[in-house]
Structures are given as C-alpha cells and as structure tokens.
Amino acid sequence: MAQKVILFGDSITQFWKNFDPEFFEQYNLINCGVSGQTTSQMLARFENEVLKTQPNKVVILAGINDIAENNGPISIENILKNITIMATKAIQHNIKVVLCSLLPANRFYWNLNIHPENKIQALNQLLRDFATSNALKYVDYYSEMCDETHGLQKQFGTDGVHPNSMGYLKMKSILEPFLKS
Numbered sequence: 730m731a732q733k734v735i736l737f738g739d740s741i742t743q744f745w746k747n748f749d750p751e752f753f754e755q756y757n758l759i760n761c762g763v764s765g766q767t768t769s770q771m772l773a774r775f776e777n778e779v780l781k782t783q784p785n786k787v788v789i790l791a792g793i794n795d796i797a798e799n800n801g802p803i804s805i806e807n808i809l810k811n812i813t814i815m816a817t818k819a820i821q822h823n824i825k826v827v828l829c830s831l832l833p834a835n836r837f838y839w840n841l842n843i844h845p846e847n848k849i850q851a852l853n854q855l856l857r858d859f860a861t862s863n864a865l866k867y868v869d870y871y872s873e874m875c876d877e878t879h880g881l882q883k884q885f886g887t888d889g890v891h892p893n894s895m896g897y898l899k900m901k902s903i904l905e906p907f908l909k910s
Contacts, residue, residue: 731757734908735779738790740764741832741891748897756908759784767795768811775815780822787819790829793890796848797837805848809855816865827907828860830871834890835880846879866907870900
C-alpha cells in the first residue's frame, strides 16, 4: 500500500500542486494548503483535515502569515505553540511529522510595514530545535533559497514570498528525501 502524505500549510502549499501535479501523484500527496491562513486557523482545521484522514505523514509548513500579521500581531512563541500542538496531536495519532522551515522573505507585498527577516530566522531556529528535541524530521528550505538580503532568491519567486516553478522545483528537491524515508 502506498503511503499517504498530507502537505499542510498556507498558499505556498496550496499553489504547489498547480506547478507540479506529477509530484503529488508520484508520492500520493494530499494538498491541504489554504491561502492566507495563520497557524491558529490551521490548528482549527488540523483535526478534520489531518487526524481524521490518518495519513502516514504530515508535512507542516506554517507561520509566514502570522509573521505578516494577517490576523494581527502574534508572538513567535505563540506561532511555535500552534505548530507544536499540531505536531504533538499528529504524533499521538501515530502520524509521522515533518516540520518545515519558513521560506525566506524580507518583505510582504501586502504589508510593507513589516520587516520579517529576524522573526523568520527566529521561528526557523525554534522549529529546528523542537524537531531535534522530539526526533522529528526538519526540512530546511530557508538555507537553500535565501539571498544575501534574507529574501527569497529572485530565481525562485517574483513577489518575495511565493515560489515560482523554479522555486517549487527547488522545494521538491529539498523535500523529496524526507518523503522517501
């Protein structure tokens, strides 16, 4: 029986299947990305979309919309708390968890007053630490997609946040080993 894997996230996850539907078929990936969502909104749908589906793995990519303050200000600690609650619930349901770093961004075209670089780096470090201390897989998109200004390399996206086809190919190359293991 093929493994069933849920990609759980926001617009970055949601748009991925449009760029690479073969990748989703190859690994039996279920796209549970909802554009614009924050971690608290994702947490609210986690049980219905992940726990009730009972995948073998869940790949969680979350937090950029919190940092963009889509639903108002939120601390890095509370973003982390929402993500760790999702991860813990998955583990309790015997679902393997793969945590992902946020992609780099040094501006949000929809909220230019925010300078997200430091918060993204801080959250990524906390996610890496949580993954390490709980023996979870950690996918580091940030390091391989970041430019010298802590933004998304222009070859990987045009709006500074969302990947383009080259960006999704890069993400695929980084994620694929975690899907095979």
